[in-house]
Amino acid sequence: MSEFSLIINGEQRTVNVDSDTPLLWVIRDTLGYTGTKFGCGRGLCGACTIHLDGEATRSCVTSIDMVEDNSEITTIEGLSEDNPHPIQQAWLEEDVPQCGYCQSGQIMTASALLKRNPNPDETDIDSAMKMNICRCGTYPQIKKAIFSAANNAQSSTGGDDG
Amino acid sequence: MLKAVQGETMDRRDFIKVVSTAGSGFVLGFYIPYTNKLNGKTVAPIIFEPNAWIKVKSDNMVQIIVAKSEMGQGVLTSLPMIIAEEMDLDWSKIIVEKAPADQKKYGWQMTGGSNSVSGGYNKLRQAGATAREMFVMAAAQEWGILSSECKTHNGIVIHESTGRELSYGDLAKKASLQKVPKNPKLKAKQDFSIIGQNVKRTDTLPKVNGTAQFALDVQLDGMLYATVVHSPVFGGKLKSFNEASVNDISGVTNIFEIENGLAIVTQNTWAALKAKKQIEINWDEGEAAGLDSEKIRKDLLDASKEKGGVVRKEGNVKKALKLSENQIEAIYESPLQAHATMEPMNCTAYVQREKCQVWAGTQDPNGARKIASKITGLSKKQVEVNVTFLGGGFGRRAFNDFVKEAVEISNEMKKPVKLTWSREEDMQHDYYRPPSLHVMKGAFDQNNKLSVWKHRITAPSILFSQIVKMPFPFKEKVDIIAVEGAKHLPYKIPNIQVDYQMTKTLIPLGWWRSVYNSQNAFANECFMDELAEKVEKDPVQFRLELLPKSSRDTGVIKMVAEKSGWDQFKNGPNYQGISCHKSFGTWVAQVARVSVENKKVKVHEVFCAVDCGIVINPAIVKAQISSAIIYGLSATLKSKITIKNGRVAQYNFDDFEVIRMNEAPKIHIYLTESDAQPKGVGEPGLPPIAPAVVNAVYAATGNRIRELPIKLS
Numbered sequence A: 001m002s003e004f005s006l007i008i009n010g011e012q013r014t015v016n017v018d019s020d021t022p023l024l025w026v027i028r029d030t031l032g033y034t035g036t037k038f039g040c041g042r043g044l045c046g047a048c049t050i051h052l053d054g055e056a057t058r059s060c061v062t063s064i065d066m067v068e069d070n071s072e073i074t075t076i077e078g079l080s081e082d083n084p085h086p087i088q089q090a091w092l093e094e095d096v097p098q099c100g101y102c103q104s105g106q107i108m109t110a111s112a113l114l115k116r117n118p119n120p121d122e123t124d125i126d127s128a129m130k131m132n133i134c135r136c137g138t139y140p141q142i143k144k145a146i147f148s149a150a151n152n153a154q155s156s157t158g159g160d161d162g
Numbered sequence B: 001m002l003k004a005v006q007g008e009t010m011d012r013r014d015f016i017k018v019v020s021t022a023g024s025g026f027v028l029g030f031y032i033p034y035t036n037k038l039n040g041k042t043v044a045p046i047i048f049e050p051n052a053w054i055k056v057k058s059d060n061m062v063q064i065i066v067a068k069s070e071m072g073q074g075v076l077t078s079l080p081m082i083i084a085e086e087m088d089l090d091w092s093k094i095i096v097e098k099a100p101a102d103q104k105k106y107g108w109q110m111t112g113g114s115n116s117v118s119g120g121y122n123k124l125r126q127a128g129a130t131a132r133e134m135f136v137m138a139a140a141q142e143w144g145i146l147s148s149e150c151k152t153h154n155g156i157v158i159h160e161s162t163g164r165e166l167s168y169g170d171l172a173k174k175a176s177l178q179k180v181p182k183n184p185k186l187k188a189k190q191d192f193s194i195i196g197q198n199v200k201r202t203d204t205l206p207k208v209n210g211t212a213q214f215a216l217d218v219q220l221d222g223m224l225y226a227t228v229v230h231s232p233v234f235g236g237k238l239k240s241f242n243e244a245s246v247n248d249i250s251g252v253t254n255i256f257e258i259e260n261g262l263a264i265v266t267q268n269t270w271a272a273l274k275a276k277k278q279i280e281i282n283w284d285e286g287e288a289a290g291l292d293s294e295k296i297r298k299d300l301l302d303a304s305k306e307k308g309g310v311v312r313k314e315g316n317v318k319k320a321l322k323l324s325e326n327q328i329e330a331i332y333e334s335p336l337q338a339h340a341t342m343e344p345m346n347c348t349a350y351v352q353r354e355k356c357q358v359w360a361g362t363q364d365p366n367g368a369r370k371i372a373s374k375i376t377g378l379s380k381k382q383v384e385v386n387v388t389f390l391g392g393g394f395g396r397r398a399f400n401d402f403v404k405e406a407v408e409i410s411n412e413m414k415k416p417v418k419l420t421w422s423r424e425e426d427m428q429h430d431y432y433r434p435p436s437l438h439v440m441k442g443a444f445d446q447n448n449k450l451s452v453w454k455h456r457i458t459a460p461s462i463l464f465s466q467i468v469k470m471p472f473p474f475k476e477k478v479d480i481i482a483v484e485g486a487k488h489l490p491y492k493i494p495n496i497q498v499d500y501q502m503t504k505t506l507i508p509l510g511w512w513r514s515v516y517n518s519q520n521a522f523a524n525e526c527f528m529d530e531l532a533e534k535v536e537k538d539p540v541q542f543r544l545e546l547l548p549k550s551s552r553d554t555g556v557i558k559m560v561a562e563k564s565g566w567d568q569f570k571n572g573p574n575y576q577g578i579s580c581h582k583s584f585g586t587w588v589a590q591v592a593r594v595s596v597e598n599k600k601v602k603v604h605e606v607f608c609a610v611d612c613g614i615v616i617n618p619a620i621v622k623a624q625i626s627s628a629i630i631y632g633l634s635a636t637l638k639s640k641i642t643i644k645n646g647r648v649a650q651y652n653f654d655d656f657e658v659i660r661m662n663e664a665p666k667i668h669i670y671l672t673e674s675d676a677q678p679k680g681v682g683e684p685g686l687p688p689i690a691p692a693v694v695n696a697v698y699a700a701t702g703n704r705i706r707e708l709p710i711k712l713s
């Protein structure tokens, strides 16, 4: 057991866990943020996606000792403070989720994509989102929601209206 | 657009308890908020509870109870819509609550067979209409007028001539004193204002902000964690294990044998998953050890040589075959499939001396209750089964093996235990879709009219398979489920024979989305394409000529042909294929457009016409059909389960590959207008996709694919 400190959803936390523990289980079991899901444990499905210093990261294959002290972790619970994030807003409008289990991961991947690339085309979306499996097959709804979130963000910042 | 109160919808589910006293045939109850998550918001008491589904509160809110499991198919929205429609409720004043396991109160709670709406429709309409009528009676009494002078709207009773109004909340007390009407008046379809609308799902918010509680998310004070290692060979038994082999893993507290294998109990999930990988175990592999996919296939082929139990016989097949000079035969094969729900199997259980609590994402809560009671020796009353959200079901969670394990482990530990399976255990210890082999024979008469249809299904039976023992009292060796979609071939052909050859297997089998319909539709509809080609007919025309003009099959085929522009479409670079199949009461026809490059199939577009009777919520119906198409596409193009040395050869999503976003086609769904009873929508979208794609691949390549998933050589 070793001590690690990290910043999760803006909060400074210290945990005492085995150094090979994947962030996924630190986040879920130790810190109690259960919005981040376990799907495959091998970096294949994206259910466990979080933001590590802003980057979409598979937390099931990222052990805590790989993470620098005081790295910033954002989970679905910390994605937006008061207002739901534009991505979550678009998800609500499109009623994207079915069973919902993969959706935290989908949202974390999609929000990181939009941060990197505020105006993605279909290929950009496909290549970012193919990391995330949805067994309920909500891909068409996800794609639509990402486009509409991108459009909304564009128009609200007075950007191009295409 | 209508909107439900989303924040409250889910938060309240776990703190509602009604203490009831009987009064004039009703249950009057009040609330005990034992954990109030609404941060100080007071919870209004329930005043009127006309039946198991409805609780009217003094603050005008109405709780609607849903006794089916939400696994993505939208029951937490569609079932309340039915009640709200007949009750004339204000949709924004509804709180949806999930029912715990309680067969006495809620009846059949198993979620499956695409049956929640179709099976609940009449009952829930009655429930809503009964309540509505009692409010009207109460208002009429209050105003000293006749019931017939009142109408209802949005949770209010209105006296038409004077314009006086009373809300349901105001009337709840009085309504609870009315006599329950025997035959409440139901609305005519044209008066529906909620049914048929794209009402927003009630469960979206918690599913986009991470608060939706799946079984895996349950956390209890003092909880231990666990995982189970199952015999890699089906039916194998634990011989011994080396506890010392996991000595170096901290947090392992107990290791012991349970009926299904070896339980490892730990202080966190990671320790359990690590120990599971590392522990040395000796298994007695048993008789399944010699099993592999080749042998399974050969056994099916051998068995298919013998005639099975005949489930449909018309005309004289033998004679017609003799007379025909134009006949074809083909064999279609489908492999085992895993469900691979996104959420691996898991369950939390807390067995105490006088009670047992279970949190599970199960499709069969009462089955879970029974199992827990049997293991613990507690009465069913002492067992509480809380159904969480299900991270996918597709039939897998109709089996409670994971519940049984969690209860067994907690029973041993006498502590709360959260059992989590690894993805690998989930993949290797599913209840799989059975493998099947279909011998098809068709013949034409002198006028090139299709005169013979023969279909022999050879497959093990889910009902009668050796490992899963279902309590169904079938006597004959015919399994009516195995012939679903084959027996009821819609085409008018003078000589038909469909028979089923039941085989045995040591592999655990289960209901996989649409069950045998997936395999039977693949065989039927691909063979139809072969037959059409044989007489040089357009596949759509060929089908239509064999169907009555007014049939619903004709309806969906015509609709999809028209919407997709079937007749105008020019093959190349994309190619099209059609199929049609009815399952769970719903007719679905699909046109797939594909291209083939470097022996790889890409499905670009799927057009789909659906006739499911009255549509409760078009958006949810479309989402379900689209979901089933993509789920079915995984099995058409990518996934299969194979057996080697008695074990499943796949472990995770790298060797059991499924459709991802970049491979998902554009899907266009069209719903027919219908006044017929609403039918299932969770499964019927699946069966047509494989044949539609396979037929399109034939158009593209001239290659008849008769085995799934598609592999072009």
Ligand code: FES
Pocket (backbone or CB within 6 Å): A037, A038, A039, A040, A041, A042, A043, A044, A045, A046, A047, A048, A049, A058, A059, A060, A061
């Ligand atoms: S659980 Fe991390 S990628 Fe699947």
Ligand code: FES
Pocket (backbone or CB within 6 Å): A097, A098, A099, A100, A101, A102, A103, A133, A134, A135, A136, A137, A138, B072, B342, B391, B392
């Ligand atoms: S919504 Fe069920 S797995 Fe994506």
